[in-house]
Amino acid sequence: MHRNIASSRPPHPRSAARPTPPDPFTVRLPYAPGYTIGELLALARDRYDYIIVGAGSAGCVLANRLSADPQCQVLLLEAGPADRNPFIHMPAGLARLVNNRRINWNLDTEPEPALDGRRLWWPRGKVLGGSSAINAMCYIRGVPADYDGWAAAGATGWEWAQVLPWFLHGEANSRGASALHGDAGPLSVSDLRHHNPLSAVFLAAAVQAGHAPNDDFNGVHQLGVGLYQVTQRDGARCSSATAYLRPARARRNLTVLTGAQAVALSFAGTTATGVHYRRDREHRHATASAEVILSAGAIHSPQLLMLSGIGPAHALRGHGITPRVDLPGVGGNLQDHLDICTVVHTHPGVSYDRSNELRIAIDYFLRGHRGAGTSNLAEAGGFARSALAPDARADVQFHFVPAMLDNHGRHRLPGDGYTLHACPLHPRSRGRLYLRDADARSPPRLQPNYLGDADGHDLRMMIECARLSRQILAQPAFDPWRGAPVFPARDDLDDAALAAFIRAKAETIYHPVGTCAMGQHADAVVDPMLRVYGTQRLRVVDAAVMPSLISGNTNAPTLMIAERAAQWLRQDAGSR
Known part of the structure; x- marks a missing residue:
């Protein structure tokens, strides 16, 4: 369905909810290691309203906002582990995370x-919270001209006036509320x-x-x-997992599976119906009755689309993949600082x-x-x-x-x-991401073309x-x-x-974006409401959709994008 996305606004800020008491559904079971009661019931059912691929910066936002509706069943898949490493939470511990291959894709x-x-x-982060669990926590939004430029280039509805309320909606700034800062959101932003x-x-x-x-x-x-102001709460890292996922983990309608790597999407024609994934060396499949949402980041979201037959048709055929939707822009427009x-x-x-x-x-x-x-x-x-x-x-x-x-x-x-x-x-240079082969476990080929x-x-x-x-x-x-x-x-x-x-x-400063760019041009991958062209019930919600780099660090804009997308998804659910 179509709507004027410029009219959507975040709900009025409310005081933070009280901590949810422990739920027996979250207790780890000695006779089923690695699972909670809620997870076992969900796996037996394997049917959800929404499946979110990737529990990184955007995925944690979506999991929180969508599962706020108790009638909505949400599955969140994360290839990496839980964020238990204490050096994730001690800000200066980031220096100890550099070579930790357990929580880093190391591309x-x-x-x-x-x-x-x-x-x-x-x-790139491979853990609950994604790259927000291993980054330097600098909170930067960019400037109005960045977003006005997105809108002028075809990402209609993404002008600064439309995105600023969503930045404020997610922010809890220690300096208090103002015309340019929020103080009641889940994400803590503090002075050092x-x-x-x-x-x-x-x-x-x-x-x-x-x-x-x-x-x-x-x-x-x-x-x-x-x-810099930083994404910290009381001197500890406030990753997307801390800010958004932790308060929602006790909800019975939210299933979070770590160590679960998506390998392909399932379709009925061009309608997304679910996700194939590997966990504990087993192949599994979960179905989604409402939507499948890719929040695996600027590297793995386009990779998963291509593995599922959505991308440049000639390149897919070269890997033995039958094209489902010929979408040349998937993997292109790669930008980085x-x-x-x-x-x-x-x-x-x-x-x-x-x-x-x-x-x-x-x-x-x-x-x-x-x-x-x-x-x-x-x-x-x-x-x-x-x-x-x-x-x-x-x-x-x-x-x-x-x-x-x-x-x-x-x-x-x-x-x-x-x-x-x-x-x-x-930067004016543009690169591209390519499949290495048809195996989701193989890292994609990255050619930034710096x-x-x-x-x-x-x-x-x-x-x-x-x-x-x-x-x-x-x-x-x-x-x-x-x-x-x-x-x-x-x-x-x-x-x-x-x-x-x-x-x-010269080296990267960790800001890859743009590989599933939104817009209304021949190389766009998603429309301005982040729906993948040529498909139904499939969106990309992460840094991959940014048409161009913003003036600064990319984590805060990624959270904003997810906040907006969650509102559209809930509105669509209400209209069904």
């Missing part, structure tokens, strides 16, 4: 031609409880370099530098490089979530307009880390230092990012703290040498 791109043929590492002295030095240096101070990047103006790190040594004792992690963890848990354990590591940052900015929006973002980072922290450098990340916010735009704009922007970083780090505020340069190893590089440095060292 690698194909060799990137413009980056010296390197394969770049792409971490702790920041390293070097983060304050960075802010002073950035002001000396001409950047304005800004204490709210989601306020009236985004430009400037400051400490490419990032360059400038790293400098400092004297011992101030950075986080040689911190006693055990002492920090003990202090954190014994003192009620205080101290360095509450740091998100990327404590300070900001937004700037470079000399190449085509409009009034910021086109560069900074993340300052009071530690030395190389290869995402996977390569520990000797000594002490600090790192300034900088990324262009609006720096692959025809006119070289993206490389020039990366050089601007490196220049701006060096300009800030050269300011007097850093004089007492500055040691020898690490990356790049010299301070006198010209543009050609900076370009070579970028090709050798």
